[in-house]
Amino acid sequence: MADDVWSSQLRKGVIELAILALVAEEPRYGSQLVERLSAEPALSVTAGTAYPLLARLARAGLVAATWQESPVGPPRKYYSLTEAGSALLPQMSSAFRQVSAAVESLLPPATGKANR
Amino acid sequence: MITSLDDLTSAEAREAAEVGIAAAVADLPSGLRQEVAAELAAHLCEELDADSDELRIRALVALFGPVEAEPSGWRGALDRLVRGFDPAGVAARLAESMWQPADERLLLPRAVGLGWDLNLGAVAVRLGLIEPDAEDEPFTSTRPAAFRQASVLPAAMAVAVAAHYLARWRTLQQRLPGHWNLFGRPDRWTSRSSAAVIDLGTTLGPAVLAAWAARSDRPGPDKAGVIAGSALIASVGAVTTVARSLPEGRGWWIQPALVIGSAAAAGATLIHLALDGRRAEISRDLPGQ
Numbered sequence: 001m002a003d004d005v006w007s008s009q010l011r012k013g014v015i016e017l018a019i020l021a022l023v024a025e026e027p028r029y030g031s032q033l034v035e036r037l038s039a040e041p042a043l044s045v046t047a048g049t050a051y052p053l054l055a056r057l058a059r060a061g062l063v064a065a066t067w068q069e070s071p072v073g074p075p076r077k078y079y080s081l082t083e084a085g086s087a088l089l090p091q092m093s094s095a096f097r098q099v100s101a102a103v104e105s106l107l108p109p110a111t112g113k114a115n116r
Numbered sequence: 117m118i119t120s121l122d123d124l125t126s127a128e129a130r131e132a133a134e135v136g137i138a139a140a141v142a143d144l145p146s147g148l149r150q151e152v153a154a155e156l157a158a159h160l161c162e163e164l165d166a167d168s169d170e171l172r173i174r175a176l177v178a179l180f181g182p183v184e185a186e187p188s189g190w191r192g193a194l195d196r197l198v199r200g201f202d203p204a205g206v207a208a209r210l211a212e213s214m215w216q217p218a219d220e221r222l223l224l225p226r227a228v229g230l231g232w233d234l235n236l237g238a239v240a241v242r243l244g245l246i247e248p249d250a251e252d253e254p255f256t257s258t259r260p261a262a263f264r265q266a267s268v269l270p271a272a273m274a275v276a277v278a279a280h281y282l283a284r285w286r287t288l289q290q291r292l293p294g295h296w297n298l299f300g301r302p303d304r305w306t307s308r309s310s311a312a313v314i315d316l317g318t319t320l321g322p323a324v325l326a327a328w329a330a331r332s333d334r335p336g337p338d339k340a341g342v343i344a345g346s347a348l349i350a351s352v353g354a355v356t357t358v359a360r361s362l363p364e365g366r367g368w369w370i371q372p373a374l375v376i377g378s379a380a381a382a383g384a385t386l387i388h389l390a391l392d393g394r395r396a397e398i399s400r401d402l403p404g405q
Contacts, residue, residue: 046220047220047248048248051217051249052218052219056142059138059142061135066401067398067402068401068402077250077397092175
């Protein structure tokens with residue numbers, strides 16, 4: 001149980017970075033982002049998590065949301081990186097890599113068994 | 117370290133800080149925003165120098181992470197109860213708790229008092245009526261004509277109730293049901309005159325309020341909350357009027373009709389307003405659509 005809660009909190013902390021990285025590659029719409037993130041089990045999120053995050057990133061001026069024609073069906077709202085988001089992403093990526101490397105250096109080798 | 121955001125020498129940096137803090141607390145209930153914003157500003161000041169630039173501030177703001185929308189447990193319940201007595205911002209909070217299409221939960225903590233509100237936005241998404249992100253911010257792009265159209269619903273119910281009492285006054289019983297139990301049987305009675313005053317009041321009052329809100333300069337979410345709330349109350353008056361005119365004034369469907377009718381009236385109002393906001397945004401981004 002505690003592991004699930006902790007994993008969930010860890011995932012919440014990095015999903016924003018993951019979303020910014022995905023829209024930096026190319027503009028994407030909401031369900032496309034959910035689908036892409038769900039392809040990575042460690043980053044799997046529901047629409048109920050992704051959409052509020054997208055709204056917060058848009059309010060912070062890091063992503064822009066615009067309606068675009070869709071080849072199949074009605075228009076879709078696509079998210080793209082703003083200038084501010086483009087400037088911030090490298091800093092966030094660097095910070096994540098530094099933290100990740102530091103934590104990795106402290107962890108015991110993976111043995112597949114729980115410590116007693 | 118600085119003592120206030122006003123110490124920042126760059127105007128762009130000050131603006132970035134203010135915009136970032138406002139965005140971070142936007143999801144919080146209006147009664148908490150100022151307090152939390154002050155705490156976030158103090159936290160920022162500890163990390164900044166007077167010549168800190170906009171990029172540095174945006175990086176710090178991004179590290180705020182999710183700001184909890186509600187304190188949990190009894191503290192959250194007490195907070196909601198206290199806020200229920202604060203009239204300022206009630207309409208906007210009503211719209212917030214009844215319309216959150218981006219949030220997949222069907223029940224959200226009640227905006228006023230204790231309990232839960234049905235998240236009609238989530239219902240609309242599940243029914244395929246609207247996308248979770250149909251609007252950048254609910255009801256902020258909705259056009260004035262849509263608000264005026266939405267205010268017609270409570271007005272129509274008021275007209276229908278008035279027409280009913282005018283047309284059927286002579287044939288109505290002198291004593292009409294004043295309240296029904298869960299099984300739809302009257303457990304309190306009132307005079308025909310009192311019933312008419314109550315029913316006209318619970319439809320005409322909201323109709324006037326909705327018409328005023330639709331034509332006011334209040335922000336879109338405020339207007340949406342007032343109009344949807346008016347439609348909800350007016351529908352209770354309208355269903356009650358119909359129920360009072362039943363033979364023996366009873367029917368098993370009365371209580372379900374009151375609940376479903378009020379939810380449907382509020383839901384139809386909010387969906388209409390949200391769909392107009394969606395159309396406005398599409399027109400903005402795709403001229404000619």
